[in-house]
Amino acid sequence: MxxxxxxxxxxxxxxxxxxxxxxxxxxxxxxxxxxxxxxxxxxxxxxxxxxxxxxxxSGLYIKEIQGRYNTTNQISQLAIFITPNAGSAPIDLSQVKIQISNGTKTLILTYNSSFYSDNTSGTSDIFDVPTTANSSWALSNGTAITAYLPANNFGIIVLQDADGSCKANTPVIDSGDLVVLTINTGLNTVNLGLAPRTQVTGSVIPEFGAPAVISFVTPATYVLNSNTKDGVVTLQ
Structure with a gap:
């Protein structure tokens, strides 16, 4: 048991x-x-x-927007001065989109690497459209203009770039950089219709981060300069 x-x-x-x-x-x-x-x-x-x-x-900050008006009584060139926000990661401008509207039409602009200029050494006039060299506004064959900046593209003018990161094919901006985004609103046959008293809205939209807001009203009149309507005005 x-x-x-x-x-x-x-x-x-x-x-x-x-x-x-x-x-x-x-x-x-x-x-x-x-x-x-x-x-x-x-x-x-x-x-x-x-x-x-x-x-x-991250994101973009608009420091200033300037426009150049001409004898058509409209703004023919628009220059947007941008820089990265404080603490922003580097931003690739080739991936940036500009949305701009005059109340009648809305344009979506992308970067065109053919319209690029490095002016870090200084420039007498960012709105200059030379016929002897390529610029951010037009292309030339050395003696005459062959093509203007298209209405659906924007160009770049580099004003400040300590590390040389903003190149034509790789336009990357980081802390401290300052560039101008160029928009053709009236050169040649392009016409966005920026006449006096026009309400303009839009934004500069980066690949990531906060977009920069475009919002201004064009002046009531464009002041005569040497008997011609040709000059520069600060818009925003």
């Missing part, structure tokens, strides 16, 4: 051991799943936090 009882206790102990081992294995698998999941979630949260911070902190 005693031998039988001891045999039954041994069988019960083996069953308990099997259950215990199974519980340990299940706990180990569960722990591994939890550790892997928590690690994935941590990395995802860090990446999301970085992207959110970049989205909030």
């Amino acid at each position: 005693m031998s039988y009882i001891r045999g039954k206790k041994g069988a019960m102990g083996i069953g308990t051991l099997i259950v215990f081992i199974a519980m340990v294995l299940v706990a180990a698998v569960a722990a591994a799943v939890l550790i892997n999941t928590s690690g994935f979630l941590q990395q995802k949260a860090m990446a999301t936090g970085k992207q959110s911070t970049e989205q909030v902190a």
Whole structure:
């Protein structure tokens, strides 16, 4: 009888051991799943936090908008002075879109690398359209203009770029850089219709980050200069 009882206790102990081992294995698998999941979630949260911070902190800031008017009594060239926001990540201007409207038509402009000029050494007139060299407003063959900046494109004039990051094919701006985005509103056959008292709205939209807002009303009249309506006015 005693031998039988001891045999039954041994069988019960083996069953308990099997259950215990199974519980340990299940706990180990569960722990591994939890550790892997928590690690994935941590990395995802860090990446999301970085992207959110970049989205909030980055963006463009418009320092000034100037326009040049001519004998047509309309603004023929628009220059938007932009710089990155404080703390912004580098911004690729080739991915920037400019949306601008005069209340009648809305244009969406993209960057055209053919209309680029580096004026970091200084310039006498950013609105100059030379016939002896390419500029941000027109192309030339050395003696005459061959093409004007298209209505659906904008050009770039680099005014300040300490690290040389803003090139024609890779126009990336970072902290401290200052560039001009050029828009043809009346040169040659292009006509956005920026006559006096025109309400202009829009934005400069980067690939990520906050867009820069365009909002101004053109002057009530364009002041005569040497008996011709030709001059520069600050719009915003």
